[in-house]
Amino acid sequence: MIPESEAFEEYKANFIRDFSGPYAIQWPGKPWKTRYKPISDPLIRAHLDRKYWVATKAPWYPRFAYVDLDNPTEETLDRVIGTLGLSSGQYCLCTSPSWKETGNLHLIFAPRYKDRPATKKLIQDVLKRRIEKAGAELYPQTARKFRLPFGRDQHLLDAEIGAPLPYGWKEALYWVLKLDPLPLEELPHQIELDLRLPRRPREWTRRQEAEELLKEGLPGPGTRHDACLTLAIYLFRLNWTPEEARAKIKRWIRAKHNSYSKEVNRGNWGLVDREIDEIVGWVWENYGRGLIYPDTTHNLEGWVAPQDLRFIAEVFPGDIVNQRRLFKLICYYRPRSYYSWVYIPRWKWWEIADHRSYTAFRANLEGRGLLESTHSYQVGRFSKRFRLHLPPASLSERLEEDHRAIHDFVEAALMVFKSPRAVREVFRVRRDTLWRLLHEKR
Numbered sequence: 001m002i003p004e005s006e007a008f009e010e011y012k013a014n015f016i017r018d019f020s021g022p023y024a025i026q027w028p029g030k031p032w033k034t035r036y037k038p039i040s041d042p043l044i045r046a047h048l049d050r051k052y053w054v055a056t057k058a059p060w061y062p063r064f065a066y067v068d069l070d071n072p073t074e075e076t077l078d079r080v081i082g083t084l085g086l087s088s089g090q091y092c093l094c095t096s097p098s099w100k101e102t103g104n105l106h107l108i109f110a111p112r113y114k115d116r117p118a119t120k121k122l123i124q125d126v127l128k129r130r131i132e133k134a135g136a137e138l139y140p141q142t143a144r145k146f147r148l149p150f151g152r153d154q155h156l157l158d159a160e161i162g163a164p165l166p167y168g169w170k171e172a173l174y175w176v177l178k179l180d181p182l183p184l185e186e187l188p189h190q191i192e193l194d195l196r197l198p199r200r201p202r203e204w205t206r207r208q209e210a211e212e213l214l215k216e217g218l219p220g221p222g223t224r225h226d227a228c229l230t231l232a233i234y235l236f237r238l239n240w241t242p243e244e245a246r247a248k249i250k251r252w253i254r255a256k257h258n259s260y261s262k263e264v265n266r267g268n269w270g271l272v273d274r275e276i277d278e279i280v281g282w283v284w285e286n287y288g289r290g291l292i293y294p295d296t297t298h299n300l301e302g303w304v305a306p307q308d309l310r311f312i313a314e315v316f317p318g319d320i321v322n323q324r325r326l327f328k329l330i331c332y333y334r335p336r337s338y339y340s341w342v343y344i345p346r347w348k349w350w351e352i353a354d355h356r357s358y359t360a361f362r363a364n365l366e367g368r369g370l371l372e373s374t375h376s377y378q379v380g381r382f383s384k385r386f387r388l389h390l391p392p393a394s395l396s397e398r399l400e401e402d403h404r405a406i407h408d409f410v411e412a413a414l415m416v417f418k419s420p421r422a423v424r425e426v427f428r429v430r431r432d433t434l435w436r437l438l439h440e441k442r
Contacts, residue, residue, distance in 0.1 A: 023145070047148055067138060068137040083134045108179070224253070309426075
């Protein structure tokens, strides 16, 4: 057995790799809590020492994949193993923390494509439908965190007798690293061009996937249609014109095809370009008819950027009430700020600062030269229009968690300034006040 220090480095190299965060922790009997900090060695050791659980997002090239089996029967497990074509040396079974109560299991295996780690996009494309048909769920997923292995109540399972093995995390790591790979190129798959409108258009969750595609290129064979459609929807939601989107995707496929497209390898650029034109045309025509708007319109509750938090701290130092009011106002104003003047109805002011104090709050901002208004008000027809002078910010800078804009002042402040102590110093708020706000969030 290798020394613990070397085993720890092996564990990090195989299961984490991206240490930038965010991550989530869960104490026994408590809900998951997201932390917007880099992933540290003490955090990982606490997981392996079984103090609490840690969940992270998978890197673009994960070394291992997992099948999440909730309360599986022997038939479900056999279907999963059979649909993947796994032999006994290609997978391990691991107990979930709830195994004693529910029988939940994780199946760990090592997918590869041509003897190299496969992208998580390719893993999902090739295996997702197979796993779902077998009655289970496949990880890693693009936008979801997954619990790291070998923590509290996460034991390798003896498949023959169905009992946990008395191994620590080093022994479990040793056996998992010995798994034979599952070659994805030997599994037949067909990625279809799925031109359908989403069921819940306001909750389109593939933005991170689109950004990874732009950076990394095609993730595997048979993915060109789906990748081009994902990018077309992404650019539509960024409010690009069809002409700009066509040109962008055509440049992208020429630079980032990674030799995964048969038509590109054949030099059939005429067909490739025609299909991009068809995809972009379909997205702009059908998404417009379906009343699916770009992200600035979708974010009806608004967004803020890191510089907005610093701006709030400068405008109202030590005044937590008005700090929170200004945060709400900026959330509402940002997605509408492409207009010279923004309509803010009275009911919205009442949400920002209650009906007894909103006029004083507004007058405070006007007195500081931060808020202007026009005389456009007409009873029953037009709300009064306002212009709020904010630091420059773009949509790409917005604060978000799991692709959703953050609308909570304390959560946004912790994301930007990293710790309660730093938040207290920047905003000059009392310790007990911040503690009360944090307690309210829990």
